Amino acid sequence: MFCRVTSDPIDPQGAAQHVRSDADGAIVLFSGVVRNHDDGRAVVGIRYEAYEEMATEALEKICREVADQFPIGDIAVVHRVGPLSVGDVSVAIAVAAPHRDAAYKASREVIERLKREVPIWKRERYADGDEEWLDGTIPTDPSRN
Amino acid sequence: MRVRSLFFASYRDLVGAEELELDLAEGATVRQLVDQVRSRPGADAIPETPVVAVNREYASVETPLREGDEVAFIPPVAGG
Numbered sequence: 001m002f003c004r005v006t007s008d009p010i011d012p013q014g015a016a017q018h019v020r021s022d023a024d025g026a027i028v029l030f031s032g033v034v035r036n037h038d039d040g041r042a043v044v045g046i047r048y049e050a051y052e053e054m055a056t057e058a059l060e061k062i063c064r065e066v067a068d069q070f071p072i073g074d075i076a077v078v079h080r081v082g083p084l085s086v087g088d089v090s091v092a093i094a095v096a097a098p099h100r101d102a103a104y105k106a107s108r109e110v111i112e113r114l115k116r117e118v119p120i121w122k123r124e125r126y127a128d129g130d131e132e133w134l135d136g137t138i139p140t141d142p143s144r145n
Numbered sequence: 146m147r148v149r150s151l152f153f154a155s156y157r158d159l160v161g162a163e164e165l166e167l168d169l170a171e172g173a174t175v176r177q178l179v180d181q182v183r184s185r186p187g188a189d190a191i192p193e194t195p196v197v198a199v200n201r202e203y204a205s206v207e208t209p210l211r212e213g214d215e216v217a218f219i220p221p222v223a224g225g
Binding site: 032050051053054055090111114115116117118119120122123133134135136137 | 196198201
C-alpha cells in the first residue's frame with residue numbers, strides 16, 4: 001500500500017510500479033487530470049489544498065478497507081496539492097489484482113470514497129481571471145459506519 | 146484550556162486565519178469552540194454545525210475537548 005499527498009508532479013506509471021507483482025494479472029491505472037472547462041466556464045488551472053496529515057491517513061484507511069472488500073493485490077494512491085495547470089495529473093490510483101474485474105471495481109471505489117471522505121479542496125482559476133473554491137461534498141464520517 | 150483550531154479553503158477565507166489558539170473552559174466541547182469561532186467577524190458564515198475533525202478524526206460537535214487538541218474545520222471536500 002502506498003498513499004501520498006504531494007506537491008511534486010505525479011507520474012502515474014510510478015504508482016503502477018508500486019503495486020505490480022508477479023501474482024497479479026491486471027493493473028488498473030486511473031488518472032484524474034485538470035480539464036479546461038467546468039460548468040460551462042473556461043478553466044486555466046486548479047489549486048489543490050489538503051489537510052495533509054489527515055488526508056494521508058484517510059487515504060490509508062480507504063485503501064485498507066477497499067483491499068478487504070475486493071480480491072486484489074495492492075493499491076497506490078497519490079494526490080497532488082498546489083497550483084496545477086490544464087493537463088496536469090491531480091490524482092493517480094493504481095490497483096493490481098489477479099483478475100481485472102476486482103481491479104476495476106476497487107479502483108472505482110477508491111476514487112468515489114476519496115471524493116467523499118478525504119479532506120482536499122480545489123480552487124478553480126478561470127480564463128476571465130476569476131477564482132472560486134469549488135462546491136464540494138459534505139464528508140461522510142467513516143467512523144460512524 | 147488551550148485548543149488549536151485549523152481552517153482550510155473557504156473557511157480560512159471566512160475566518161481570515163489558517164490557525165487560531167483559543168481558550169476554552171475546562172470540560173468544553175466542540176460546540177463551545179464552534180460558537181466562539183463563529184462569533185468572530187465574518188466567521189458566522191461557517192455553518193452552525195460544521196464538519197470537524199478532532200486530532201485528525203471526524204468528530205461530532207458533542208465531542209469533549211482536552212488541552213492541546215487539534216480541531217480542524219472541514220469545508221465540503223472536493224478532491225480528485
